[in-house]
Amino acid sequence: MPEHLPLAPAAPWVELVATTADWDAADPQLLRTMYAQLVWIRTFEQYVLDLAAAGLIHGPAHSSIGQEGGAVGSVLALTSADSVNGSHRGHHQFLAKALHHVAPAGLDPLTAPGDDVRDVLLKTLAEICGLDRGWTHGRGGSMHLQWKAAGAMGTNAIVGGGVPQAAGFAWSHRQDGTDAVSVTYFGDGAVNIGSTLETMNLAGAWALPVCFFIENNQYAVSTNVREATAEPRLSARGLGFNLASWKVDGMDPLAVHLAMTEAVEHMRSGKGPTVVEVDTYRFFHQNGGFAGSAFGYREKEEEKAWRARDPLTQVAEHLQRRGIMSAEATDEAVTRAKAVMEEVGSVVLEPLPGGKPGQRRIRPDEWPDPAWVDVGVRGDLxxxxxxxxxxxxxxxxxxxxxxxxxxxxxxxxxxxxxxxxxxxxxxxxxxxxxxxxxxxxxxxxxxxxxxxxxxxxxxxxxxxxxxxxxxxxxxxxxxxxxxxxxxxxxxxxxxxxxxxxxxxxxxxxxxxxxxxxxxxxxxxxxxxxxxxxxxxxxxxxxxxxxxxxxxxxxxxxxxxxxxxxxxxxxxxxxxxxxxxxxxVDDYDYCLPVGKAAVRREGADVTVISYLGMTPYVLEAVAEQDPENALDAEVIDLRWLDRASIDWETIEASITKTNQVLIAEQGAVGTSYGGWLADEIHRRFFDLLDAPVWRVTGAEASPSISKVLERAAIAQKDEVAAALAEIKGY
Missing domain, CATH: 3.40.50.970 (Thiamin diphosphate (ThDP)-binding fold, Pyr/PP domains)
Structure with missing residues (x-):
C-alpha cells in the first residue's frame, strides 16, 4: 500500500468575519465616510440607470448597485499613491477611489459636497454619457474610466484584461522605491481567464505588491459560479501560486475594510501579492435596471435574501445603533445626495424641446467635436x-x-x-x-x-x-x-x-x-x-x-x-x-520617424520593401541581365505603420518611374503589401502606368520541410521573376 502524506498550502487562507465588537470599535469618522461613499455611489448609479431607461446612455450601463460595499471597504484602506484598475462593472470602484482622493480625510454624509466632489460626480456622469467634459472626453464611456492623478488607472471592458496591467503598476511602485500597492478588481468570470491566472503566477514569482480583488457576485452574466468551476470559493486560486488569501462577506463593508487593511499591510511590508475575495451580489441584471429574475436565471427569493443584506442598510443600522447618526439623519443623507445628483445632471441635461414634461436630452454643446475622432490614436512626436x-x-x-x-x-x-x-x-x-x-x-x-x-x-x-x-x-x-x-x-x-x-x-x-x-x-x-x-x-x-x-x-x-x-x-x-x-562609437543618434531610406536610385520601377526582404531585393536588382535590366529604385520603408509611411519619398520615386513593385516575404493572406498597394493606388493613381506589382509568400504558413518552406516564402528569385515580368509588360 502506498503511503499518503497530507499536503498543506504554503500560503495562508482565511475567512474574515466582522463581529459586533469590531463595529463597536470602528472609528466613527470611518463609518461616516463609509456611509457617505456608499450613499454617493448608490445615488449616482441609480441616476445612471434612470438615464439609461430614458435612452440617454449610449451603450451599456453596468450597474454596481448591491456591490458597493466591496469597493468602498477596500479603497478606504488605500491612499492616493496606490493604484487601482477595474472591470467593465467599475463605476463603484472608480468613484470610491476618486472620492477618497479628493477627500482623503473622509466625507461626511450630511455635509454639502464641495466643488471637488461635485466635479468627480459631474465628470464621471459626463464620461458615461459620452460627453466632452468627461474624464476622457467621452471616448471611454461607462467601461473605461480613468483618472491617473487619483491612482484610478482605468476600468476595462475585456474580462480579466486589466489584471496584467495592475502587476505592472505594482512593479513600478516597487522599482521606484515606494511602499505603494496596486489593486485590480475583477469578477468571478475573470477568475477563469488565462491572463488572470498567468498574472497571479508572475506576481507571486516576482513578489509584487498587487492585490487580486475578486468581486464574486455569483453570476457571469447568467451563468452561476458553481456552474463554471468546481471550487466556487474563488480565493482558493491564490493558494496554487502561494498568495496569501482572504475570503470575506462583501455585503459587510467593515469586514472588507478589515480584510483589506491586513492585505495592504502584507503587501507594504514586502511579503508579496494577495487575494481578497468578497462575496457580493448585483441587484440588477448584467446591464440595465431589470432584476436578473426577469430573465429567468435567478429566483426572486434569492434576490430578496441578498437585498436584505444591503451594505447601505447594514452601515446605517450600525451608525444608528451606536448613536453616531439617527435614522432621520441617515435618510436625510440619501435625500440630499439625490438632490445634488439632480443638480449635477442639470449641467449636461436640458428639457427636450417640444417633449413631454420630464423628458430631457443631452445639451448639444456637451458632445465632443466629431473632427476629434482620430486625434490621439498616436502622439504628436x-x-x-x-x-x-x-x-x-x-x-x-x-x-x-x-x-x-x-x-x-x-x-x-x-x-x-x-x-x-x-x-x-x-x-x-x-x-x-x-x-x-x-x-x-x-x-x-x-x-x-x-x-x-x-x-x-x-x-x-x-x-x-x-x-x-x-x-x-x-x-x-x-x-x-x-x-x-x-x-x-x-x-x-x-x-x-x-x-x-x-x-x-x-x-x-x-x-x-x-x-x-x-x-x-x-x-x-x-x-x-x-x-x-x-x-x-x-x-x-x-x-x-x-x-x-x-x-x-x-x-x-x-x-x-x-x-x-x-x-x-x-x-x-x-x-x-x-x-x-x-x-563605430556613437550609439545615441535617432533616425527620424516616418522617413524611409532610398537604398538604390533608379528610373524604371520603384521597388518598395522592408526588413529581411530588402537585401534580397538589392541582390535581385544587381544580378539582372545587363541587356534586359530594369533601372530599379529601391526604397527601404523602415517605418511601416499608417501614420509613419514616408509618402513624400514614395511619391517622388513614382513620379520618376511610374510603376511600383512591393516585395515582402510574408504570406499573401496577412500581406503588409496588400493595404499599402491599395493606398498607393488611391494616392498616386494618375502617376501609375500599371497596377502595383506585388511579390509575397504563398498562402500557406512555412513548413518544416526545407523544400516546402522555401516554396512558401519569397526571396531573391521571386523578386527577379517579378522584375522580368515587369520588363516584358
Missing amino acids: SEFDDAPVVDPQGHAVAVQDTKFIDAVAGVMARRMETDEGVVVMGEDVHRLNGGTNGATRGLPDRFPGRILGTPISENAFAGLAGGIALDGRFTPVVEFMYADFMWVAADQLFNQIGKARHMYGGDGAVPLVLRSKVAMGTGYGSQHSMDPAGIFATAPGWRIVAPSTPYDYVGLMNAALRCQDPVVVLEHVDLYTSSGPGP
Whole structure:
C-alpha cells in the first residue's frame, strides 16, 4: 500500500468575519465616510440607470448597485499613491477611489459636497454619457474610466484584461522605491481567464505588491459560479501560486475594510501579492435596471435574501445603533445626495424641446467635436523636439563593418546605461549569454534587476509591461522570442496597449517597445515563422519599425525608445548573423520617424520593401541581365505603420518611374503589401502606368520541410521573376 502524506498550502487562507465588537470599535469618522461613499455611489448609479431607461446612455450601463460595499471597504484602506484598475462593472470602484482622493480625510454624509466632489460626480456622469467634459472626453464611456492623478488607472471592458496591467503598476511602485500597492478588481468570470491566472503566477514569482480583488457576485452574466468551476470559493486560486488569501462577506463593508487593511499591510511590508475575495451580489441584471429574475436565471427569493443584506442598510443600522447618526439623519443623507445628483445632471441635461414634461436630452454643446475622432490614436512626436535626429539618408556618424546582433546588444546597453528607466523583460533574456540570439549579452550583470526573465506567459508579461508604460515612470522593452507568440498575447497587444492612448482621451503616453523576430527560412515551421507587419498595420495605436542594417537598427531603436507610443521593432533572423555598416562609437543618434531610406536610385520601377526582404531585393536588382535590366529604385520603408509611411519619398520615386513593385516575404493572406498597394493606388493613381506589382509568400504558413518552406516564402528569385515580368509588360 502506498503511503499518503497530507499536503498543506504554503500560503495562508482565511475567512474574515466582522463581529459586533469590531463595529463597536470602528472609528466613527470611518463609518461616516463609509456611509457617505456608499450613499454617493448608490445615488449616482441609480441616476445612471434612470438615464439609461430614458435612452440617454449610449451603450451599456453596468450597474454596481448591491456591490458597493466591496469597493468602498477596500479603497478606504488605500491612499492616493496606490493604484487601482477595474472591470467593465467599475463605476463603484472608480468613484470610491476618486472620492477618497479628493477627500482623503473622509466625507461626511450630511455635509454639502464641495466643488471637488461635485466635479468627480459631474465628470464621471459626463464620461458615461459620452460627453466632452468627461474624464476622457467621452471616448471611454461607462467601461473605461480613468483618472491617473487619483491612482484610478482605468476600468476595462475585456474580462480579466486589466489584471496584467495592475502587476505592472505594482512593479513600478516597487522599482521606484515606494511602499505603494496596486489593486485590480475583477469578477468571478475573470477568475477563469488565462491572463488572470498567468498574472497571479508572475506576481507571486516576482513578489509584487498587487492585490487580486475578486468581486464574486455569483453570476457571469447568467451563468452561476458553481456552474463554471468546481471550487466556487474563488480565493482558493491564490493558494496554487502561494498568495496569501482572504475570503470575506462583501455585503459587510467593515469586514472588507478589515480584510483589506491586513492585505495592504502584507503587501507594504514586502511579503508579496494577495487575494481578497468578497462575496457580493448585483441587484440588477448584467446591464440595465431589470432584476436578473426577469430573465429567468435567478429566483426572486434569492434576490430578496441578498437585498436584505444591503451594505447601505447594514452601515446605517450600525451608525444608528451606536448613536453616531439617527435614522432621520441617515435618510436625510440619501435625500440630499439625490438632490445634488439632480443638480449635477442639470449641467449636461436640458428639457427636450417640444417633449413631454420630464423628458430631457443631452445639451448639444456637451458632445465632443466629431473632427476629434482620430486625434490621439498616436502622439504628436513632440518628444523628438530635442532629440539627436540625423539625416535619414546615408550615414550621419562614423561607421564600420558590424554584426547586426552586436548592434542590437550595443544600443540596448547604451540606452540602459544612460536611462535608468529602461527595463528589459522576456523569456530567457537573463541567461544563455544574452537570450536565445544574444540581444542582451552582458546586460544582466551590468544592470541587475532590470533584465527580467519571465515565465512562459506572454499575455501576463506583455500586459505587465503595458501597466508599466501606462504608469509612466519606466520604459519597458519586451522581447517575444517569435512573432507568432504575439497572438498568444493578442488581447494585451491590440485591445489594451494599442488602444490605451486613444481610448483614455488621447493624452496619456504609452512608452513601450516590443521586440520580436521573424524567423521564416530557419526550419521552425508554421508557428514560429510569420511576418506580423500586415496585421499590426491594421491595429490602431502601434508604430512599426523594420530595420535592415546595423546602422538603421541603432537609430531606429533609439527612436523607438524615445517615442511615447508603443512601438513594435521587427527583427529578421536572416539579419542577425549578417554584417553591414554600423556605428563605430556613437550609439545615441535617432533616425527620424516616418522617413524611409532610398537604398538604390533608379528610373524604371520603384521597388518598395522592408526588413529581411530588402537585401534580397538589392541582390535581385544587381544580378539582372545587363541587356534586359530594369533601372530599379529601391526604397527601404523602415517605418511601416499608417501614420509613419514616408509618402513624400514614395511619391517622388513614382513620379520618376511610374510603376511600383512591393516585395515582402510574408504570406499573401496577412500581406503588409496588400493595404499599402491599395493606398498607393488611391494616392498616386494618375502617376501609375500599371497596377502595383506585388511579390509575397504563398498562402500557406512555412513548413518544416526545407523544400516546402522555401516554396512558401519569397526571396531573391521571386523578386527577379517579378522584375522580368515587369520588363516584358
